[in-house]
Amino acid sequence: MSIQENIKHFKRKIPDYVTLVAVSKTKSPDEILEAYYVGHKVFGENKVQELLQKQEVLPKDIEWHMVGHLQSNKVKYIAPFIRLIHSVDSLKLLSVINKEAIKNNRIIDCLLQIHIAREETKFGLSSAELNNIFESREYDELKNIRITGLMGMATFTSDEDLIRSEFRYLAGIFKEIKSKFFLQNDEFKEISMGMSADYQIAIEEGSTMLRVGTIIFGEREYH
Numbered sequence: 708m709s710i711q712e713n714i715k716h717f718k719r720k721i722p723d724y725v726t727l728v729a730v731s732k733t734k735s736p737d738e739i740l741e742a743y744y745v746g747h748k749v750f751g752e753n754k755v756q757e758l759l760q761k762q763e764v765l766p767k768d769i770e771w772h773m774v775g776h777l778q779s780n781k782v783k784y785i786a787p788f789i790r791l792i793h794s795v796d797s798l799k800l801l802s803v804i805n806k807e808a809i810k811n812n813r814i815i816d817c818l819l820q821i822h823i824a825r826e827e828t829k830f831g832l833s834s835a836e837l838n839n840i841f842e843s844r845e846y847d848e849l850k851n852i853r854i855t856g857l858m859g860m861a862t863f864t865s866d867e868d869l870i871r872s873e874f875r876y877l878a879g880i881f882k883e884i885k886s887k888f889f890l891q892n893d894e895f896k897e898i899s900m901g902m903s904a905d906y907q908i909a910i911e912e913g914s915t916m917l918r919v920g921t922i923i924f925g926e927r928e929y930h
């Protein structure tokens with residue numbers, strides 16, 4: 708099937724309230740345009756350099772999401788246009804994003820990435836670290852960032868019970884944080900979880916944002 712058909716099929720399979728972030732890493736601008744021409748505007752990348760190259764040549768109404776690990780010294784390059792950063796994993800990074808947002812006269816939406824997987828290798832905050840951020844005075848002073856939810860990546864495994872328990876854990880933390888720190892406003896609303904292999908479980912466990920690459924664009928080839 709073509710990219711156009713893949714994206715139409717996939718959107719029919721997921722609920723309306725779930726945002727599809729089409730993860731286009733390693734794919735060409737022409738492949739991204741195929742999805743764009745059937746009306747899809749939300750794309751995710753995991754490397755700053757690649758994101759910049761594509762952003763430059765592609766239509767300006769694309770909503771770019773950064774889904775990969777982000778280094779503080781690269782924030783300045785994406786700050787002028789990035790729509791959502793999924794992978795914020797420290798207060799220090801948050802404060803750099805705030806600083807660059809001020810320079811660009813913007814408010815930048817961010818998700819805090821939570822470490823939910825068994826695997827040690829994955830990035831992300833613990834529940835305790837997350838609470839510390841929201842309770843800190845430094846966080847209170849960051850006026851040009853907006854935390855709109857949480858992101859997590861499940862263990863890479865075929866064990867569906869394990870994946871489900873990790874997503875459920877993330878949804879539980881989301882609820883707790885929302886009730887503790889966001890009772891008066893509803894900007895904290897996104898749970899970014901679910902990729903090509905586990906998106907169904909993620910939806911069942913409360914995902915509002917799927918980051919899906921392979922199902923849309925086909926397998927990736929790394930050179």
Ligand SMILES: *Cc1c(COP(=O)(O)O)cnc(C)c1O
Binds near residue numbers: 730921
């Ligand atoms: C590559 C990537 C995805 C998409 O993975 P697929 O298995 O191709 O759907 C999702 N999230 C992040 C952070 C990624 O790097």
